[in-house]
Amino acid sequence: MRGRTGKFISAVAALIVLPTAVLAEPLRVVGNIKVMEIAPLVLASEASGGQVEIALGGVANLWDLELASLTVAVSPGAKSAPPSTKLADLAGNAETQLLRVTLAHPDGRYLLTATEGLYRIVARRSRGIATEADLKGKRIGAYPGTSAAFYLHKALQRANLTEKDVTIVTLSPQASEDALIAGSIDAMSTWEPHSERALRKLGDEAVLIAPPQAYRELYSLHTTQAALDNPQKRAAIVAYVKNLLQACRAISADPSHAQSLIRPLNGYSADLMTQSWHYRFPCEVTPNLLDKFVEEEAWLAAQDGRAPRTRAQLARLIDTSVYDEARRALR
Numbered sequence: 001m002r003g004r005t006g007k008f009i010s011a012v013a014a015l016i017v018l019p020t021a022v023l024a025e026p027l028r029v030v031g032n033i034k035v036m037e038i039a040p041l042v043l044a045s046e047a048s049g050g051q052v053e054i055a056l057g058g059v060a061n062l063w064d065l066e067l068a069s070l071t072v073a074v075s076p077g078a079k080s081a082p083p084s085t086k087l088a089d090l091a092g093n094a095e096t097q098l099l100r101v102t103l104a105h106p107d108g109r110y111l112l113t114a115t116e117g118l119y120r121i122v123a124r125r126s127r128g129i130a131t132e133a134d135l136k137g138k139r140i141g142a143y144p145g146t147s148a149a150f151y152l153h154k155a156l157q158r159a160n161l162t163e164k165d166v167t168i169v170t171l172s173p174q175a176s177e178d179a180l181i182a183g184s185i186d187a188m189s190t191w192e193p194h195s196e197r198a199l200r201k202l203g204d205e206a207v208l209i210a211p212p213q214a215y216r217e218l219y220s221l222h223t224t225q226a227a228l229d230n231p232q233k234r235a236a237i238v239a240y241v242k243n244l245l246q247a248c249r250a251i252s253a254d255p256s257h258a259q260s261l262i263r264p265l266n267g268y269s270a271d272l273m274t275q276s277w278h279y280r281f282p283c284e285v286t287p288n289l290l291d292k293f294v295e296e297e298a299w300l301a302a303q304d305g306r307a308p309r310t311r312a313q314l315a316r317l318i319d320t321s322v323y324d325e326a327r328r329a330l331r
Contacts, residue, residue: 030057031092141176
């Protein structure tokens with residue numbers, strides 16, 4: 001009988017190096033290398049035979065060499081990162097960031113969701129917090145405009161509350177963790193492993209609020225229409241996505257190898273990563289994705305004080321052709 005190990009060996013064996021178009025330089029894939037959601041992108045890079053490089057960045061780096069202010073704020077060590085001399089070809093980021101950046105760059109394109117992140121709100125028990133409803137009037141650490149802030153929005157919504165019913169303290173994930181431990185905030189909404197570390201440090205004082213259907217982060221792969229219109233670049237992107245689909249299968253069978261690849265990037269211990277590993281790796285076009293874009297666009301527009309884009313405008317941000325082509329090639 002095949003056990004978990006057998007499944008993992010089969011999945012890894014499938015991660016063959018697939019032929020790519022010959023490019024003058026490796027395909028540049030960027031993402032926040034401190035977040036664990038990037039694991040399948042890194043594993044796919046390993047399988048690409050030197051044709052792909054992974055670097056710190058975000059979806060904004062499809063157009064800009066400089067790191068976005070959000071990337072610098074939420075990525076430890078980003079301020080000291082050497083400047084890039086090359087634009088990204090592909091970018092891993094939560095869907096909220098694609099929506100934000102494409103206001104100025106409507107040629108940005110969503111290709112597929114690599115990772116689904118399941119978020120958690122951590123609060124202090126002594127502040128009278130047990131459920132979402134108890135967050136009313138409390139000070140909550142979160143970074144505005146991020147997927148974690150949208151998770152908080154959805155959690156509050158479940159209790160018939162809005163952001164106006166709480167005080168949101170703008171803090172990076174690490175700063176939120178530190179402030180919660182110090183007691184200067186009552187709760188925090190951010191991504192892993194900061195939630196897990198806060199739970200450990202607070203012990204019995206910690207309250208975990210994790211509504212199962214509130215929201216899941218869609219950590220996705222993005223590119224530009226210009227890249228897709230370039231035949232050589234498109235061929236290289238399709239080849240990388242083939243490896244990415246295989247990487248997701250391998251990680252779903254056993255994440256240990258992928259975890260070992262990203263550990264030098266994020267500096268987290270093996271135990272912390274294992275306990276913080278609240279992810280799925282679907283590598284698919286998320287069902288009802290456009291509905292999710294419409295909802296999140298309305299939330300972002302309200303924060304910005306602007307009119308939301310139309311459903312038709314948002315639909316143009318989604319390109320499933322690379323995903324479809326890669327799937328056909330693997331059959």
